[in-house]
Amino acid sequence: MSATxxxxxxxxxxxxxxxxxxxxxxxxxxxxRRLRWRTMQNLKGxxxxxxxxxxxxxxxxxxxxxxxxxxxxxxxxxxxxxxxSVVTFVGLDNLARxxxxxxxxxxxxxxxxxxxxxxxxxxxxxxxxALVLDAxxxxxxxxxxxxxxxxxxxxxxxxxMVWIFLYSPAVGPLGKxxxxxxxxxxxxxxxxxxxxxxxxxxxxxxxxxMLILYGALQSVPHEIFEAARLDGASEVxxxxxxxxxxxxxxxxxxxxxxIIGTLQIFAEPMLxxxxxxxxxxxxxxxTMMIYNQAFQVGDINYATALSVVLAVVVGVASAVFYRFTxxxxx
Amino acid sequence: xxxxxxxxxxxxxxSRVAALAxxxxxxxxLAGCAGGTESSAxxxxxxxxxxxxxxxxxxxxxxxxxxxxxxxxAQDGVEATYVLQADNVAMATNFRNAFESxxxxxxLAQGFAPLTTMVVNGWAQDxxxxxxxxxxxxxxxxxxxxxxxxxxxxxxxxxxxxxxIVNTATLDEYGVEIPATWDEFVEAGRELKEHDVHVTNxxxxxxxxxxxxxxxxxxxxxxxxxxxxxxNFEDAPTLQAADxxxxxIDEDLVSNETYQDxxxxxxxxxxxxxxxxxxxxxxxTGLQTNFSDxxxxxxxxxxxxxxxxxxxxxxxxxxxxxxxxxxxxxAVVAYSDWRTTPEGIxxxxxxxxxxxxxxxxxxxxxxYAADIIPPGFFTDDAEAAEVIVDAQSKVIGKxxxxxxxxxxxxxxxxQWGKAVAGEQTIAEALAAVQQYVEDDLDRKGIAFRDAS
Numbered sequence: 020m021s022a023t024x025x026x027x028x029x030x031x032x033x034x035x036x037x038x039x040x041x042x043x044x045x046x047x048x049x050x051x052r053r054l055r056w057r058t059m060q061n062l063k064g065x066x067x068x069x070x071x072x073x074x075x076x077x078x079x080x081x082x083x084x085x086x087x088x089x090x091x092x093x094x095x096x097x098x099x100x101x102x103x104s105v106v107t108f109v110g111l112d113n114l115a116r117x118x119x120x121x122x123x124x125x126x127x128x129x130x131x132x133x134x135x136x137x138x139x140x141x142x143x144x145x146x147x148x149a150l151v152l153d154a155x156x157x158x159x160x161x162x163x164x165x166x167x168x169x170x171x172x173x174x175x176x177x178x179x180m181v182w183i184f185l186y187s188p189a190v191g192p193l194g195k196x197x198x199x200x201x202x203x204x205x206x207x208x209x210x211x212x213x214x215x216x217x218x219x220x221x222x223x224x225x226x227x228x229m230l231i232l233y234g235a236l237q238s239v240p241h242e243i244f245e246a247a248r249l250d251g252a253s254e255v256x257x258x259x260x261x262x263x264x265x266x267x268x269x270x271x272x273x274x275x276x277x278i279i280g281t282l283q284i285f286a287e288p289m290l291x292x293x294x295x296x297x298x299x300x301x302x303x304x305x306t307m308m309i310y311n312q313a314f315q316v317g318d319i320n321y322a323t324a325l326s327v328v329l330a331v332v333v334g335v336a337s338a339v340f341y342r343f344t345x346x347x348x349x
Numbered sequence: 350x351x352x353x354x355x356x357x358x359x360x361x362x363x364s365r366v367a368a369l370a371x372x373x374x375x376x377x378x379l380a381g382c383a384g385g386t387e388s389s390a391x392x393x394x395x396x397x398x399x400x401x402x403x404x405x406x407x408x409x410x411x412x413x414x415x416x417x418x419x420x421x422x423a424q425d426g427v428e429a430t431y432v433l434q435a436d437n438v439a440m441a442t443n444f445r446n447a448f449e450s451x452x453x454x455x456x457l458a459q460g461f462a463p464l465t466t467m468v469v470n471g472w473a474q475d476x477x478x479x480x481x482x483x484x485x486x487x488x489x490x491x492x493x494x495x496x497x498x499x500x501x502x503x504x505x506x507x508x509x510x511x512x513x514i515v516n517t518a519t520l521d522e523y524g525v526e527i528p529a530t531w532d533e534f535v536e537a538g539r540e541l542k543e544h545d546v547h548v549t550n551x552x553x554x555x556x557x558x559x560x561x562x563x564x565x566x567x568x569x570x571x572x573x574x575x576x577x578x579x580x581n582f583e584d585a586p587t588l589q590a591a592d593x594x595x596x597x598i599d600e601d602l603v604s605n606e607t608y609q610d611x612x613x614x615x616x617x618x619x620x621x622x623x624x625x626x627x628x629x630x631x632x633x634t635g636l637q638t639n640f641s642d643x644x645x646x647x648x649x650x651x652x653x654x655x656x657x658x659x660x661x662x663x664x665x666x667x668x669x670x671x672x673x674x675x676x677x678x679x680a681v682v683a684y685s686d687w688r689t690t691p692e693g694i695x696x697x698x699x700x701x702x703x704x705x706x707x708x709x710x711x712x713x714x715x716x717y718a719a720d721i722i723p724p725g726f727f728t729d730d731a732e733a734a735e736v737i738v739d740a741q742s743k744v745i746g747k748x749x750x751x752x753x754x755x756x757x758x759x760x761x762x763x764q765w766g767k768a769v770a771g772e773q774t775i776a777e778a779l780a781a782v783q784q785y786v787e788d789d790l791d792r793k794g795i796a797f798r799d800a801s
Contacts, residue, residue, distance in 0.1 A: 095793060099573060100752035293552075293607045302763075316756040
């Protein structure tokens with residue numbers, strides 16, 4: 020006891036020495052104390068993540084488990100439908116129906132095509148703006164940073180309403196503007212609807228992406244730029260060959276978030292449904308179909324099965340992208 | 350399999366997720382809604398041993414509280430509290446959550462969906478025995494609207510009868526007569542088209558134009574026959590209505606302005622480029638306050654008819670109902686009856702417009718018609734009041750929308766949108782809806798017969 024006591028008080032040895040190694044059994048008590056101390060430290064550290072873990076469990080894990088549970092049941096009425104419903108276990112029937120649902124997959128394909136355009140465009144524009152801001156003086160950059168972030172603070176529904184009025188062929192200014200240029204642009208037409216939605220989504224998203232990329236750019240060591248300049252590199256060359264590779268990890272992150280967000284697009288087409296109802300049907304995007312099944316048709320079981328399929332697709336798309344970008348990097 | 354089968358209240362399982370989410374996220378809001386009411390676990394309809402019966406009323410009528418205050422002052426037997434909801438959608442969400450949680454369910458809920466939906470979901474209680482002694486206070490259409498399968502599940506509620514408003518300046522300019530029948534309406538459309546004027550507007554997202562025409566023609570999309578529904582979206586009256594709509598679309602006689610873009614819609618209506626539109630009494634204030642150039646040019650007239658010998662006006666309503674769990678439906682009926690009295694109607698006078706709403710549920714709303722005419726809108730206010738009262742007297746209160754209206758209406762919106770855009774015919778759209786309804790009923794296990 021007395022032999023080990025000083026050891027535990029020596030700085031450096033407590034954490035460096037693996038616990039339990041070459042420890043005589045008769046001296047079990049002090050190591051236990053040491054273990055306890057380390058465990059306490061670990062727990063303290065882990066406790067910092069508790070709010071996240073609790074929130075994640077409550078708002079992600081529990082709903083997912085509930086969704087999985089709902090997806091294996093179905094409920095049926097009988098007669099005129101006025102009596103009680105009967106809930107029946109159907110196993111994977113709902114999931115199988117979801118996987119084979121042509122309407123759902125055409126919605127998915129539609130959004131996939133849209134994502135192929137809008138995700139890269141969002142990243143390119145955001146990166147371009149971040150690079151311009153990075154090149155500008157700090158005081159000017161700060162002002163623009165806030166201005167560019169403002170659209171991100173506007174809720175999607177509100178932003179869509181604002182843009183619907185801007186696009187309005189009758190009262191909106193954009194149609195008149197293009198009219199001055201001799202162009203007859205109808206933002207509400209079926210052919211233009213993805214462009215109209217993409218534009219407003221871009222408007223809302225670039226601020227957030229730009230901020231992350233701008234933050235990453237700030238952490239690039241400045242001596243590299245100086246070295247490049249001494250070697251005669253232009254600012255464009257510095258941006259392309261030094262800055263962009265340095266923010267690659269952040270670009271992967273913003274692209275992932277963009278993929279996830281785009282595949283779940285809901286509010287914008289939901290509101291645009293009124294202006295081009297012949298194009299935007301109730302099942303236009305996967306989330307619109309899920310919403311319709313849950314809250315209009317009233318089939319929460321099938322809606323959750325569709326949600327599970329969508330989650331898998333989003334997960335796979337994200338994983339593929341991540342894998343692809345990682346492999347290229349290596 | 351039987352082990353895995355449990356009997357639940359209708360919509361119980363399907364709303365469980367929403368209810369739990371609401372408990373987690375919106376508990377504060379709900380608590381706020383029901384605040385101040387020391388209610389029982391089942392409903393807010395408490396009856397203290399020595400005092401008036403307490404009932405809670407939920408709705409999104411901004412004048413609701415003022416009406417309830419007047420009701421409380423007018424009698425001692427019932428003490429009502431009004432809980433204002435933000436709108437129809439908020440009302441639906443909050444009600445569903447309260448009902449699922451089983452606490453603070455109101456004793457009177459403003460109708461936020463068709464009555465049959467309320468019954469199918471197990472929300473509305475049968476109040477036939479309580480309401481029957483009071484039926485004399487209400488008109489026939491109000492009686493019809495409040496029933497499902499011959500029983501009263503809703504409070505007698507008036508439907509807003511449709512009539513036509515025409516822009517006389519436009520018609521006079523091009524020498525077009527006001528149509529009395531729908532065939533004449535199409536003919537008027539042809540004449541107006543020569544001058545680049547549309548006869549009316551069909552919003553691409555709103556198939557109620559077709560529903561109204563079908564109802565007026567005498568369609569019956571859903572009917573109950575014993576223990577099964579009879580479904581027919583393709584009966585002769587519906588196809589007659591579809592034919593009128595198809596002509597208007599095919600010959601490009603109508604515009605397709607959306608309701609979503611209100612400023613554009615009003616500006617278009619006001620421009621003189623649209624000659625006429627069916628409407629109902631409550632639209633007038635919105636039209637009057639948003640029009641400028643055409644104010645004073647509009648004339649109210651009877652809606653074109655399919656059968657001039659038997660004129661009718663379409664109109665539906667979503668009656669208020671007494672939720673299952675309320676222990677004092679008689680107190681609710683007392684409140685509803687009081688609202689048909691001159692005092693009850695007066696209590697709803699809007700302090701901003703200084704007008705009372707048209708009491709469409711009472712046998713004779715004529716004395717109140719002049720009150721709802723906004724100044725400066727019509728060419729002849731007295732004539733407009735007569736037309737509105739006449740439309741009310743001819744209104745068909747009932748148009749059964751079946752047990753799965755929430756499911757098929759979005760499908761009808763899709764099909765209507767494509768038909769209005771000329772991508773398919775109205776008949777094809779109706780056939781698709783018929784098929785959708787059958788598939789949905791089949792999946793839900795509800796018995797039906799295809800009568801198409």
